[in-house]
Amino acid sequence: MKKNKQLDLYFDEIQTNEKEHKHLEFRSNIVVSAFLIIFLIISLRLVFLGFDKNIYIYSKNNEQLFYERRDVIDSNGILLAKNTASYDLILRKNKVKNIDSILIKVKINFPTVKINNVKSEYKNKEIIILKRNLSPSDYNKVISLGEPSLELSKKEMRVYPQKNLFSHILGKIDIDNNGISGFEMYYDKELRDTKKLSIPIKLSLKTNIQYLIHEELSKGIKDFSASGAAAILMEAHTGKIISMVSLPDVDGNDRKEIKEKKYLSKTTKSLYELGSVFKTFTIASAIDNKIIGKNDLFSDLRQRVYCGKFPIDEYRWDKSKKNLTVEQILVKSSNIGTIEIIKKNGLEAHQKFLENLEIFEMPKLEVVELSKPNKNRWGKCNTFTSGFGHGISTTLLQLTRAYASIVNGGELPNASILLNSEVQKRRVISEKTSQLMNDMLRANVDKKNKTEGSGRNADINGYFVIGKTGTAQKPSETEKGYSKEIVNIFASAFPHPKPKYVLTVLIDEPNGAPQIWKHSRREAGWNAVYIAGRIIQKIGPSLAINDLDLVKFHAAYSKYN
Amino acid sequence: MFKKYFISFFILFLGLASVHFLKNKTREIEIKTEKISKNIIFMQENIEVQKIEYGFLASPERISNLAKKYLSNDYIFLTSEYIKLNEKK
Numbered sequence: 001m002k003k004n005k006q007l008d009l010y011f012d013e014i015q016t017n018e019k020e021h022k023h024l025e026f027r028s029n030i031v032v033s034a035f036l037i038i039f040l041i042i043s044l045r046l047v048f049l050g051f052d053k054n055i056y057i058y059s060k061n062n063e064q065l066f067y068e069r070r071d072v073i074d075s076n077g078i079l080l081a082k083n084t085a086s087y088d089l090i091l092r093k094n095k096v097k098n099i100d101s102i103l104i105k106v107k108i109n110f111p112t113v114k115i116n117n118v119k120s121e122y123k124n125k126e127i128i129i130l131k132r133n134l135s136p137s138d139y140n141k142v143i144s145l146g147e148p149s150l151e152l153s154k155k156e157m158r159v160y161p162q163k164n165l166f167s168h169i170l171g172k173i174d175i176d177n178n179g180i181s182g183f184e185m186y187y188d189k190e191l192r193d194t195k196k197l198s199i200p201i202k203l204s205l206k207t208n209i210q211y212l213i214h215e216e217l218s219k220g221i222k223d224f225s226a227s228g229a230a231a232i233l234m235e236a237h238t239g240k241i242i243s244m245v246s247l248p249d250v251d252g253n254d255r256k257e258i259k260e261k262k263y264l265s266k267t268t269k270s271l272y273e274l275g276s277v278f279k280t281f282t283i284a285s286a287i288d289n290k291i292i293g294k295n296d297l298f299s300d301l302r303q304r305v306y307c308g309k310f311p312i313d314e315y316r317w318d319k320s321k322k323n324l325t326v327e328q329i330l331v332k333s334s335n336i337g338t339i340e341i342i343k344k345n346g347l348e349a350h351q352k353f354l355e356n357l358e359i360f361e362m363p364k365l366e367v368v369e370l371s372k373p374n375k376n377r378w379g380k381c382n383t384f385t386s387g388f389g390h391g392i393s394t395t396l397l398q399l400t401r402a403y404a405s406i407v408n409g410g411e412l413p414n415a416s417i418l419l420n421s422e423v424q425k426r427r428v429i430s431e432k433t434s435q436l437m438n439d440m441l442r443a444n445v446d447k448k449n450k451t452e453g454s455g456r457n458a459d460i461n462g463y464f465v466i467g468k469t470g471t472a473q474k475p476s477e478t479e480k481g482y483s484k485e486i487v488n489i490f491a492s493a494f495p496h497p498k499p500k501y502v503l504t505v506l507i508d509e510p511n512g513a514p515q516i517w518k519h520s521r522r523e524a525g526w527n528a529v530y531i532a533g534r535i536i537q538k539i540g541p542s543l544a545i546n547d548l549d550l551v552k553f554h555a556a557y558s559k560y561n
Numbered sequence: 562m563f564k565k566y567f568i569s570f571f572i573l574f575l576g577l578a579s580v581h582f583l584k585n586k587t588r589e590i591e592i593k594t595e596k597i598s599k600n601i602i603f604m605q606e607n608i609e610v611q612k613i614e615y616g617f618l619a620s621p622e623r624i625s626n627l628a629k630k631y632l633s634n635d636y637i638f639l640t641s642e643y644i645k646l647n648e649k650k
Contacts, residue, residue, distance in 0.1 A: 043573065046581060049581070079613065082609070084610060159613050161620060162620055163620070208621055211622060
């Protein structure tokens, strides 16, 4: 049988084609599968990337604009304290190649850096702080040096733009931004409240008034060669403090440790016997108890009285001090007359009245530098002497509050430096007593009064100042009894008959000023009163800007309207 | 059959491409926002520093010193009238 070769060939061809086709199909399947797998992988990756949120955001912005402590501003919005960015210069040991050349560069650019200290620290520490709180020029020097081992470390710094002005009130913070004194310490928690960092704390203080009082007190210290001075200006009806100055003081931006006693706050921390200013309270108590009247006469007053063995003398006694009305006892500042009033009022009533004025309580104010006055055991003699402010001590702040209650209609306000704090006050004397006291205190300052009052040097025309002086010897620091040094006070208010402002001025250890008075007397009438007058003259126009009542009282108003 | 797959893949691919287009655009906007936010913070920080500087420059002590240095005594005309009123006995 003959084979059909052609058919075979054809069959072979078909067979070969089928094989090749299968082979091709297999290969194309592999390629397509590979493509599909790659496509699926890419697609899946794309899906994942599509759902991934953060990968493309190159940095999440978590920077905070506000610093760790809130700003503090005065009642006019002027900045008193603020945190800002600051830089420290540090030396990083592991980046140092040649320590000597670096130290030479540091010495040339930052002469205040103590190289010997750096050398000793270099042996033990990895990071050495060379200089804190760099100035802008120092910052630029570090940048231009370009030394890798010299680094800038960013931190926060508290700045007090008004320098000395509020240093006793605001206090200070440490390098970790914690309050360590003054308002900064008392209000630390509120100042660091993270939810309120953008909201400044508003104080009742006024920078312009603070400056004027600061300036006048500084001049007063020079004029009377005093060791220090202090003043408080308070709103009589609210207890809000407008100004509180204690001298000497320090720049709040200066980070030095203060140890000297003279820098203690003379307004809230130092305790003083405040002298005859207390006669105001003695008389107010007796009038309020309806024991005496303004014109009641005390006759046959002696030069000296005895309490047991102890003599109590009249100050500068003359015949004119023999028969005195209540007003004259205040104006002539009669110690013996005051004792007679206490006898008439009753010792217990007098003691209770002083306690009711919170003279012996811990003062309340938003600062930490406060002192609790020592409460005496009441005896007969110290009750008598307390009538003219001897034998009892308190702070200038407590005196200012008590004085506010006498002149404002009879309500004792709580002192505060916070503008928006709640006003708290309670009645201590009647309105009528307050009005009578104001009239008598005006008589002590009025230049037209024939009985020349000790406060007449503060009778600034147009402000109708009222007030009472006090001169007290300071207790000796070395031995028992009193020293020769004195402290003088003038507690004043204006304008009469409805005072809105209480101003108390204290001069510590003053001397006579013959260049002003042509004599060397050093009682309060010749220094504290004079300074208070100058202060009222200067601050009056500033206070009147937002106070139409005060404007109407001024002489200029009646002249031009 | 192939047509169905092709359409499905095409829609899937188109969807993915759209997502990524939007994603890229969002990223660009986010970068711009980020830069603007940083600029705002930088400017605000500058304002805070300026506030401190203003506090120093406008302090009563400095103004008083400048007034003493550059202003004549009769510059504030009200002062003389005011002194007269206060000295009136």
